Amino acid sequence: MMRLHPRVQLLWSLRALITAAVVGAFATVLNVFVFDRTMWLPVAVFLVVLAFGVGVAILRYRYWRYEVRNDSLYLERGVFTRVRTVVPFVRIQHVDSSRSPVERIAGLATTVVYTAGSRGADVTIPGLSASGSDELQERIKRLAIRAEGDDAV
Amino acid sequence: MKLSPLSVPYRVAQKAGSLLFSLVILFFTGVTGLQQALGAAGLLLAVGVLFAVGFALVGYEVAYYRHYEYELTNDTFDIRSGVFSRRTREIPLARIQNVDISRNVVQRFLDIAAVDFETAGGSETEAAIRYVSFEEAKRLQRDIGRRKRGDSEDDDESAKDETELLFALSDRELALVGLLSFDLRVPGIVAFVASSSVPILSSVIPSLSELTVLAVGGVLLAVGILLFSWVVGIVVAVLNYYDFRLSQTTGELRYERGLVQRYDGSIPFDKVQTLTIEENPLKRRFGYATLAIETAGYAPGQGGSYGSEAAIPLASVDRVLSLARDIDGFGEFDFRRPPKRIRRRYVGRYLIALGVVLAAFYGVNYALGGSYPWYVAAVALPVIPVAAHYKWKHRGYWLDDRHVVTRNGFWNRQTRVVPYHRIQTIIDSRTLFQRRWRVATVTVDTAGSRSLAARDAAAVDVDREVAGRLRSTLETRLRESLVARRREGVEDGDGGARKSEGTGTADDNPAHAADSVHSDSEHADDAGSPNDDDGPSTI
Secondary structure, eight states: OBOOOTTHHHHHHHHHHHHHHHHHHHHHHHIIIIIOOOTHHHHHHHHHHHHHHHHHHHHHHHHOEEEEOSSEEEEEEOSSSEEEEEEEGGGEEEEEEEOOHHHHHHTEEEEEEEESSTTGGGOEEEEEEHHHHHHHHHHHHHHHHHTOOSOOO | OOOOTTHHHHHHHHHHHHHHHHHHHHHHHHHHHHHHHHTHHHHHHHHHHHHHHHHHHHHHHHHHHHHOEEEEOSSEEEEEEOSSSOEEEEEEGGGEEEEEEEEOHHHHHHTEEEEEEEESSSSSOSEEEEEEEHHHHHHHHHHHHHHHHTOOSOOHHHHSOOOEEEEEOOHHHHHHHHHHOOOTTHHHHHHHHHHTTHHHHHHHSTTSOHHHHHHHHHHHHHHHHHHHHHHHHHHHHHHHHTTOEEEEETTEEEEEEOSSSEEEEEEEGGGEEEEEEEEOHHHHHHTEEEEEEEESSOOTTOTTOOSOSSEEEEEEHHHHHHHHHHHSOOOOOOOBOOOTTHHHHHHHHHHHHHHHHHHHHHHHHHHHTOOOOGGGGGGGTTHHHHHHHHHHHTOEEEEOSSEEEEEEOSSSEEEEEEEGGGOOEEEEEEOHHHHHTTEEEEEEEOOOGGGGGSOOEEEEEEEHHHHHHHHHHHHHHHHHHHHHHHHHHHHHTSOSOHHHHHHHTTTTSOOHHHHHHHHHHHHHHSTTSGGGTTSOSOO
């Protein structure tokens, strides 16, 4: 079983930081205009949200696993809801490798596997190193071609 | 090939109709404005502009007609169109899922029809031909089906399609469809409109307190909404399913339905993804069921549609089952239920829901300062264990040698039949609560159009170990059935009616893998055994 790149925790924590900042700003506004209490409240809100977000990010990294098997892609993930997904190669329509600006800075990439099923876009493997993502994309693509059925639907 | 010449006046009238309002406004304001500025010449100018617009409209439609060409070749359907920017589109015939023909009253009178071609890709119709003669539309539908099967020559002999009527909705059944269907989208609107009438009512009946009016009005409103949505349901069902007939030709299903707007669609057998049998308690009581046939194309006649239209709206359960078996031969259902302990989880869930309702009632009562018996909702308490039992009872999954079947829901019970070779991904998920009960949900994702609403086949709340085995069994079965299909395709030339394949592959498919899952789930089924009760009793 393969793990994600550890740096993805940083990325997810950063996302948690942004969320916490937004929530904290909202709490500040609420505090100033409605409650008019001490400034400790928004700070506490910010810290709690941040701690929760970072905790979830770390746990998510810990539970994320994937494996390229002989004829299927297998994913295991989820903090609150554990999800295991099996994507047979015969079903793969196409494979994307994408890098958002933040991911580029962190030197990470995401591989997305599409099937004809409605949940196809859910098969996303985040937190791969740039070269690792390209490699995975190439490998899945080759395996999908090898497993080619007559009609993917 | 060209569009029907009659499409030009029809399209002009259609466009003019939608432009009419703005044109009239423009005309009158323009006339008065120009008349003030230029006198009589202004009137002339305004009329001139109107004519120019009219000419432009007609001119555009004529050009559209002249530039529009379509052609059915042996392996593609090509369309060349566009007045200002030209577009050429070629759709491989093998990718076409459905060919749908629709005609409204005016179009029926003019004998023209709209044809839509659905493919699995994208969320919109791949090609829409706006108006050819009905005869031509039928020819396209027929020929596409035929060429897909490989009979490229339009022999006179095969031109007469052998059509076998599978199902026709009788008048009595149509009435029943109406009576048993509620339009649930309407109540919201009605509730909104009616709720504004409460103050008016209370001013009319001054002797009663406002709260009493509210309570009585609420009950009346609920009854009214129910009746209204019922009537709307009847009307919609009759309009939609009037003269419904489902027939079978080589390799394809055809359906026809509709009173005002007439639909006529094709469903290739080898594109059928999922069969869903639906029953609500009313239908179950009287032994009726609904069958939905799902392909990967966008649901036929999506605009203002009622779910999948390629379906049998209502028939007796036996008839629905035998028809479904005609389409895809599956065996007798023999469901494996979730472990019995899971019923306690449902009890807990209902208790929480009841608690929320009670709290809300209490809150409302307290806020209004009334002394209404907010605790009446507690009468639902004894019903809860029964409800939990039924929820459990109507849940289950079952594997035969070629299909996975799942059943869920007490109110709207849905039984989904998915052939192994239609499985796209297999998802095994367990929420926080499910983990405490050592159960999981195994979802089988297909390319069916209705799955967009996340209504995939799912074995909900099966034992954790069973879920794991189910996942790997399904994976193996998918692979094996694909291999079997490919081998078969090489042997006797792919295509043909699915029926013949029903018995053919049964032997090829290994049943051994199923047994492991089955026997184990049976073990889980013998719940009530002591080790089943040591699960946590919280939710």
